[in-house]
Amino acid sequence: MRVLHAVTLHTPDNAFGGPTQVAVNLSKGLRSRGVDARIATLGDGYDGPLPRDIEGVPAWLHQARHVLPRFEVSGITSPALLARARRLVKGADVVHVHLMRDLITLPFALIAQQAGVPVVLQTHGMIDTTEKQVARIVDMLGLKRALRKADGVLYLTEVERDDIQAVIPDTPLPGAHRLVNGVPPQDRRPQRTDGPPTVVFMARVQERKRPEEFIRAIPLVRKEHPDARFILAGPDTGALAGPMMELARELGVGDAVSYVGSVARDEVTDFLRTADVYVLPATYEPFPVSVLESMSVGVPVVVTRFCGQAPDIAEYGAGVVTESDPDRSVDNTALVADGILRLLEPAANERASQAAWQLVQDRFTIDAVVQDLIGVYERVAGQPA
Template sequence: MRVLHVVTHHSPDHVFGGPTRVALNLCRALRAAGDDAAVLTVGEGFAGALPRAVDGVPVKLFPARRLIPGFGFAGVTSPSLLARAGGLVRSADIVHVHLARDLVTFPVALRALLGGRPLVLQTHGMIDPTSVPAARLADALGVRRVLRGADMLLHLTDADRLGVAAVTAPHLPARSRRLVNGVAAQQHRRPSRAERGGPPVVLFLARLEDGKRPADLLAAVPAVRAVHPDARFVLAGADTGGTAARLTARAAELGVADALEFAGPQDHAGVLALMRSADVYVLPSTFDTFPVSALEALSVGLPAVVTATNGLAPDVLRASAGRVVAAVAGDAGFTGHPGAPLAPAPDTRPGDSATEGNGALLAAAVLELLEPAANEAASVAAHRLVAERFTIGAVADRLRGLYAEVLAAHA
């Protein structure tokens, strides 16, 4: 089976995040099962020629062009990709588009729909009702038509499914099925701090941007260091909008600048290495539908602290694989996704009142998980949770079954 996965963007610093990682993970697992799966997207930020494979997965990368300034990834396109899209779509048995309101995935999805190709859409929480004029225009110009006409929609959570249904209303969207994200099962848990030695390490691994709320974690640092004076806080990920500089300045004001370490963007091996050397993973984001970074942390037995708006929160809570803190106040409707420049970003600068309040909640959760007995119990639970429910092999098996359903219905 020839499967073409289409996603918005790829770069060396992995700044687009989850959807690209999901597409690569799924293609790798599909190829291991015998399918011919590849990723189609734009490439940006590479020093030389665009790569032809990423993490062992064939990729068809085309040079990115920033067509609409100020719209983030929603304004990125590639004339050469769009020119080749027709032939690539026709040659695939299944076209699987990780759809956003952008100028890469939407045109390819529309081409597949108009060409009568079997079309599967996965929205990752990026399509929901909006009052933003540009997004509403995109819906009117064809996003709604693509959602209604696809052979199958894949949702991560009920909120994801209901958001798409609200956009397509009053007409029902295509048949919808749940497909969770998955990661490679890790045979060995990370070593405990007693085994590893050194100070406690708290890890934030995501884009450094307001929607992920790294400032909330910074606000937690003084309370954590009051109990663990040598605790270190590692922040890894691509820096957007000068976030690292603002955090550094605020850390100096709080007198905890020596506690911070900025590790920058990481490849997959670097991600796992950081997670194996940490004691607690923290993702205080405004909203994340089903973050792969949190799954990666859990897979190595790293307890996670997430907000209640995180799509993985119910699983973390049920499995006792970490802690869930109250949802962030004041940011309703902001997706926190890299495509979100279509919508206004919230004011989450270091030092605002919401940040300070959230910092206190995070500090309490982190301190609980730094206790050796609590950390060990959560680590065992986290490792088991991924092994039992979120391995990429099991997710790919389900996806292959869904593809078979699409092909049968399409025929």
């Protein structure tokens, strides 16, 4: 079976984050099972020629053109890639589109449907109802049609399914199927017995991820662990890394935190193994891969109840789920700090580490996710993979 994954953007520092990494992880898993999976996407931020593969997955990358800069990633496209799109989709048995309201994935979905190729849409929590006028126009011009004509719609949580359904309330979601994110299984990191405690935030540094709460929690944690180290990691897509480091200095903890920028994909698990606790106090995260990657090596996590894995984390005891308020009507900093402090207690950290690792082994390995996805492909294509 030939499968084409269409996703918006790939950059050297993985600035677009989750959707691209999910497409890559799925494609790698599919190829290991004999499925000819390839990727079509935009490339940006490269000094030289665009690569012909992403982590070993054959890929068609075309240079991103920022035609509507005010819309950031939603406003980039490539006339050359779109001109090639019909030929690419007709060479596939299934087109898997990582859909958002943009100028690449939505056209790919519509072109594939017009060509009569089975289309599976995966929205990664990026499609819901909105009052934004431009988004509503996009919905009328093509998004609703793409959803209605899809052969399968993949969602991460029931909340996401309801959000997608609300966009086309008059039509049941076609072939709706829950597909979680998965990561390769890893060895659990050994219990840390020496060195200062290390707490990591690894995600795009932008407002929605709430790096400020991570920084503001540091003085509270340092009262009990004065030698604790804090690492802020990830692409600075919100231009907040500088202000966050300045905030740390204002709080008197500038010496305790460092910003290391993006972590190379092949170094992520080794980087996470150095941590005692991973923190992501984001307002809404459908199913963050970084949380799975942390737990896959046995690093317990502090997340909010708005994280897609929060129920699983709470069930297994794989970390701390806070009741953070998305409207900021209460101070969430103390909740984040309390979660970190609870997980820095050695016995609690070891229990949560084992639970985090076991949770990924039981529910979120890429092998199990790929096997589930192959069943979806076989259903929509009417042929075995």
